[in-house]
Amino acid sequence: MVDEALTAGAAARRLGVAVTTLRTWHQRYGLGPSQHSPGQHRRYTAEDMDRLEVMRRLTARGVTPAEAASWARQGVVPMDAAARSAQNRAAPSAPDRAAPSAQGHAVPSAPDRAAPSAQGHAVPSAQGHAAPSAPDRTVPSAQGRAVPTGAVPTDAQAPRRGGGPTVANARAGPAARGVARAAARLDAASVRDLLEANVADHGVVATWHEVIVPVLVGIGERYAATQRFIEVEHVVSRCVTEVLGAVPRPSPGAPARILLAAADEEQHTLPLEALAAALAEQGVPCRSLGARVPQRALDEAVARTGPTAVVLWSQQRQTAAPGQLRGLLDAPHRPLLVAAAGPGWDRAAMPEGVPVLDSLPEAVAAVTAAADPARHRIDLRWC
Template identity: 40%
Template structure:
């Protein structure tokens, strides 16, 4: 549904326009955010229909769009709302106050009209998530992430919403002289919180009784844990027991964990080539336990962009989260048995 212009030049006579929900979908924000802007900054529809329902006319929509644009470039919400009202709240040429407000807001527009996150061709929900991240709107981030997991499931949300937004923030960070660091940190925090909440958000299959786990660890020196957290959550939803060690696991600690837990597999995450250690992967793959004649070894799965063809040669390869979940789940038999590698 699109906004229809008023019959006269005065927008206050318009009775047909966008509902709050329709405008929220158009802008990629939540209806709660629009109501908050109206309550806090007076940035709301000038006209309400019978029954006090909000109807956003063309000028109201322009103000909301300007609010989104300014906050997405780093302007404080109160300042962005003031400038948006000055520009679109009254008809006629810009006043000196409006010009002053525009100059003030310009200080928060380092990249001009193109300073938003470089998302490319993504889902509309991804754009809404990005806007909330740039605005540092923590409640909006949390709500959008939880709703997405409930609607699309974890794997699809990770691949189509979380990862594209994280990559866009990373590209913006690299190209803007270390600005937007706070955006990346806030977004990563809320994605991590959502991943850890998956057992409360989605149905969960009970692990097979007595089944050995999958060990997940970042290689020594590797600090990027979100992909491992996503894999841990996805495996848990499939009933696969896990032991996740987190960031920068020392080699000795990883080897000790494998010896003590006897895992069906060990996932070694590396984000960069400098942290991908082929000797460590081979050492883990060579560990054995169990009685003589029935010795067992773990399947080692090098994961992440740090493992190129050379570093990951001789090991299984997975193209993404969905593939890794299927590969690791497939190591468990129908009755809880596990496809360990046996040696004589």
């Protein structure tokens, strides 16, 4: 609640929107300041701010401004399901559409190379393949790693005049735009709420490709253009980890036949967290060893738990050591599936019998099959 009436500038700062946005909401939808004293500008009362907060929350979820304003004038927030329903109506529904990049462009697939996001995580395309990097056309990301610039118009990287910081443009999906707006305000609660709603409605894989990936790419590209948004990147990454970790896991008594790990010295694990959450949705329990797993620790974990599938993630070339994979193949009780994932792996250096999983859906399918090959009736000899 607001204790005293606010100027337009103060109200905009409180809400995390631009003053021009408040003016638009006032002129188009009647959501303006109501307190007026002779000789002074109108000011926003507590009741005005309550209505504007409803407007902000619903537009962040992809609800059209006109519909959000209708709810705001009533002074109530519709049920989450209603808001998500409006978001779904606004989003394209074709199941095989290309997932937009941060600037709305379809991301081309390239099975053996990936452009890292601002955190250095691999950014898959609509099909889940890694997007190609362009060694001669890159700029540093927020962590000093490279992100491609070729598909992004220069003017799209600049802040909108009067519109404040943004990390996704209007051609991104409504859910991604909502997360991007909340992230730019450092509104972690709203970022989590939006991601949780999207996971509940569409699942982990769709949320990863259509929401998380475009936002991470957008943050990296905005950093490249402005040298800003490191704090935004940290908020989003933390929220993504929390939301993926909150996806319900199978019961504790279920045997975990899957082992996920990052290669020795590899610090980036967000894609592995997405895989673990996607497997959980399928009822497949797994163990995740996290970042920087040395060879000896990985070998001991395999010997101790006897997994049927091991997925080793490498984001960067310098962390992709084929020797770790060979060690798994030479284990006394070799896992049924030993797979590499991530853009760091060199296909030409892969030990025989080790596939490179190019996409999140492909990884889910292969790992699920390895967890219960009799049920899935899939021949894993190609692995």
